[in-house]
Amino acid sequence: MRSRSEHDHDDMIGWDEGAERVRALRDAWLGAAGVETVSIDRIGGRTLAEPLDAPVDVPAQSHATMDGFAFDATDEYPLDVVDADVFPEDEPPTLEAGQAVRIATGAPLPPAANAVLKREEATVEDGRLTGTDLEPGTYVYQRGSNVAEGERLFEAGERLGPKDALLFGDLGVETVAVREPLSVGLLATGTEIHEGKHRDLDSPMLAGLVRSWGHDATYEGSVPDDYDRVEAEVGALARDHDVVVTTGGTSVGDKDYVIRALDALGDVLFHRVRLRPGKPIAVAELPDHDAVAFAIPGKPVGAHAVTTLVARPFFTGETSLPAVAARMARDVDIATPGFAYAIPVTLDDGVAMPLGHADSPLAVYEDAFDPSVLSSSTRATRADGFVLTESAVARDDRVDVVPYSVVE
Structure with missing residues (x-):
């Protein structure tokens, strides 16, 4: 030593x-x-123990994203409307060439259909449908467009958040292996x-x-x-x-x-x-x-x-520091070059006031940032975030403010 x-x-x-x-x-x-298995409602903040590949396509079937009529967009109008309605809980019927079927938002498309004509753009007379020309894929949430079976979605060592339960649930995954x-x-x-x-x-x-x-x-x-x-x-x-x-x-x-x-x-x-x-x-x-x-x-x-x-x-496992843009309310000088300075600031309508500056509610330094005094001033924790800089900052300079919520 x-x-x-x-x-x-x-x-x-x-x-x-x-x-x-x-x-x-x-x-x-x-x-x-060590490794333990937890339910997906308890994954927040946990570290994934092994990689995860998608076990299925999501969605497993193509679905309508509008109420209307489903058909093959390469067919020409008029189309024969079959005597059926397809709802989200239904198995879709089989369509022949030149046919269409009424369909609700969220309902699965018949295998031969690849587009949905919105109800307000459709005209049905004597069981025959006409409407706007469509491209395949119009108003369709296509099978596997969210996740393809076998796709690598998570790597071992990733830190999970509550939002990841949405994807796990959509994949039918109810428990995951995480590090203790x-x-x-x-x-x-x-x-x-x-x-x-x-x-x-x-x-x-x-x-x-x-x-x-x-x-x-x-x-x-x-x-x-x-x-x-x-x-x-x-x-x-x-x-x-x-x-x-x-x-x-x-x-x-x-x-x-x-x-x-x-x-x-x-x-x-x-x-x-x-x-x-x-x-x-x-x-x-x-x-x-x-x-x-x-x-x-x-x-x-x-x-x-x-x-x-x-x-x-x-x-x-995170080193990133997402920040929000602001402008500095006061000049802040630094004493020693070659250091990064974490300057606590409060944010108000896009303006960053250095908390600790003589013009702030906590007056412990004038224009030159004083980390030695500020480091003991617990009121500085009332800041909204901090600015990392290696050089002096002038009033009205654009600065990046790292919110404390990013690092805590």
Whole structure:
């Protein structure tokens, strides 16, 4: 383990590189997770254990999408209307060349039919149909047009959402094999927290994130700033859990023992990313304990930022950050080039106000963004999202705002 003097900015990696390394780590560890079968009403947030190919065509038959008359569009008018009506619950009749049949929306087409003439465009006199010329496929939901039998729809490792139950249900799939949730043990470090002099703000937030990502989180208490106790407690939790998440003790101060403990227990993959707030995160593999560890910095807003940006891919497999366009309400300068800055903002009618700016309800900096102060200002969590930037932003500049709902 290197001494404090050996730590400098050169050994840091970009937050996005850290996120990609964490996602690769997830891929390597995913196969070790157990598998269970769940009903499709319980798949939200779960990770698919095996790929799924469509077992059938969807729809299994071609259906009408309008009330009207079904027939072969290559036939010429007038057509003989057969004495029948086809409803969604019916088996369609057989049509001969030159014939048409009345059909309701959602009803299956006769095998020889390939188009539907809308009722309001049809004229029937003496059992003979005339109307608008149609192309095959008009007002028809064609067999297999949604899903073709044998088509690969889901890959193993995909994270499922409630909306996926719609497709599973349409395929007749009632249960799916998913990976068991990860067991995550949360440990707060710091004598001031252990002795009750400071409140542990981070652990409830981190537990909520882990659970929102579909995994099990257990708060395992706190440990004082004592190296032997930190190492022993992290090791014990690694034996009991798939993942250990610690808070505090990730910098390079005299009592920041977490990184040293992780280095003794396993392999620290990286320590510190070019993100403010949230820089001093560390990620480690603990192979002797069959576990992974995330060491999260103690300042709460920075802890949230770096966990959702860098640690999230291990739990969800996702690194994408869909954003909404806005314009910046104020100039925001940055202090140190080469870092990405996660600037909390509120959104109002397409205008992003940096929450923390002197003109905002939370005034902790003037024009230059101050991540060190903001990282401790829990009111910053009232923001609607954040802007990621590596350079200063001018008033009225177009910015991309990542809503917190994207990463939580």
